[in-house]
Amino acid sequence: MELNPWAIGGIALVGAVTFYLGFHSSRLANTTPDFLLARRLVRSRRNAAAIAGEYLSAASFLGIAGLIMKDGIDALWYAIGATAGYLALLLFVAAPLRRSGAYTLPDFAEVRLGSMALRRLCTAFTVLVVMFYLLPQLQGAGLTLATVMPVPSWAGELAVVALVTMNVFGGGMRAITVVQAFQYWLKLFAIAAPTFVLVAVVAEGHASAPALSSGLPPMFSQATTVSVRTPVELDVGAPVRLQIHGTVDGFATNGTTIWYPGITENVSAGTTVDFPAGAAVPTIAGSTADNESWLTPESSGSTGVLATYSLIIALFLGAMGLPHVLVRFYTNPSGRAARRSTLHVLLLLGVFYLFPTILGAMSRLYVPELLVTGQTDAAVLLLPGKLLPGMAGLVLTAVLAAGAFTAFLSTSSGLLASVAGVLSTDLLPGRVRDFRWATLLACLAPMVLAVVLPAEDVALSVGMSFTLAASTFCPVLVLGIWWRGLTWVGAAAGIVVGGGLVVAALVLNVISGFTGQPLSPLLVQPAWITVPVAFLVVVLVSKATPRRLPADVNRLLLRMHAPDTLGFFQDRDGTESRADAPAGLADGRHRRPAN
């Protein structure tokens, strides 16, 4: 791609500010509680901004708009589900989880059920969820950098890994709290400002394109040349006359051809296709081909409805099981503050998610060539250049690219800090030095995977880690907080069965990717079966093993649910930080009425 100096400047600035904020506050961070949970001094509003900043990943910034462009209205469920997940967190988990006084999910499992075996199992699945989540972030970073400058995609992946590792390495959790609160507002600006400008440009009538409401396929508004870099299978919604230089259906083609609806064309890598102005845009086989079904919900029948519900279940129940989300709750000073900052997060997310929808719909009108190559994740970045040629377009692209890069940085920092926290306390002695080693270990694996594995749609791969979290950690958390009858055997069985089913579905997906056999949407998004099965297994096995009930279950529930002002809950670091922290910092902090 051509070089956009503005965008490179924007990305460099974001990187520099992130590093500065991280470095600046890391000089203050020098004890273990500092590293692991920002010493619980973080105020609820800033914590909310940090939670939202961490949560809005590449999937939210680029992926949802890309999926909306490709699949239409059904992709809106990603934004709804991602927000609704925080409501589920607020209703069922937030305050009791905070009061349980544990750092991480493995910690919670041990405190609540008193089993080291369960703790190790949770650690393993935490690492797995983080890997799934980190992978698309890195690939998205590669895509963004490759869109604005002529570098291979691994350069962006390496840049993100290096910056994030330096940050987490230097300051741990406290550093990234400040950085991530800042990053939420940066991301909101970076997606809102360009949206307003682009909508104004379209409303003024500077750009012309056929309306989306027509029952036609999307259309090229000007003559367009598309270079196919990875092999694609294409369908057209109307006959198209086009020029091809390259290989189609295994035959070398050079010249004018006509593609008809109903015939899938197999275009090989390295092929260039010239479309005249007004031509119908071919779309990847299996995606939504014409605008009418793009506009209409559930156009793919009852399987589509069930797949939609499956996605909703995964996102609604999966958010509470994400390690980087959970670890943020321990930085709230009290259960009440945890609830308040979750509510604030709902507001911040709701505001943000209005914008990807608008950008996705505009992308279908103005950058339809991405439907041909399937790289719709780049839609948000390419849209301004199409609508506003020249300087203005470059600057808007720069703002969006900086926002997208912020998204990778913040989510990756959060994921890395949380998994390093888990690894260093569970597998290593848990000192600051161990936290740093764990960080290094945790970022190497996804880096290698990101370079080796082919990139998928960012939002889809992130959806898979939600499914995994919903089928493993969600039953343990919800039942652990509300049900006295939970035993560690039941929890472990649920995690193994639920997680095993998701991993099996994932393996099937990878195999189908190699063989080319399309998989049922119900296997691509398996939460509709894995989550109920996981819950059922946890309940049944717990009922079958009543002798494993923790003896102190009543006291644990009392601690999790009793109001903060009664002072029943005690932090894990309560006794230690007192000896170390400056006077007045650690003493009785959580007993003080919040705010």
Added chain:
Amino acid sequence: MVLSDSRNPATVVRTITELEEQTSVGEVLVRNLVRAQLRLALYLAAIVVVLVGGLPLAFYFSPTFAHVTVIGVRLPWLLLGVLPFPLLFGIGYWYNRLAERHERDFVNMVES
């Protein structure tokens, strides 16, 4: 200076504080509190599940509903792209108020 964490966090967490020992009555009351909070959470979640979760079924069974146009925009796009967010926040706000009220009542009951 750097302090390492305890190797066995559970023992620290499970330490019975003085307060806990004094309020065996509170433990009975806490059962009621837990039940009230759970009922509230389930009730509000059910509202969201019906209002938002019902939409795919509504669109599926009533194609005309899925094609209604309001001020130039298809109704489903408004129902899915804009309206869920204020609804989710509203439900969350409502929950926070009620849950805090439950806790206040509980504290009053324990202290009186």
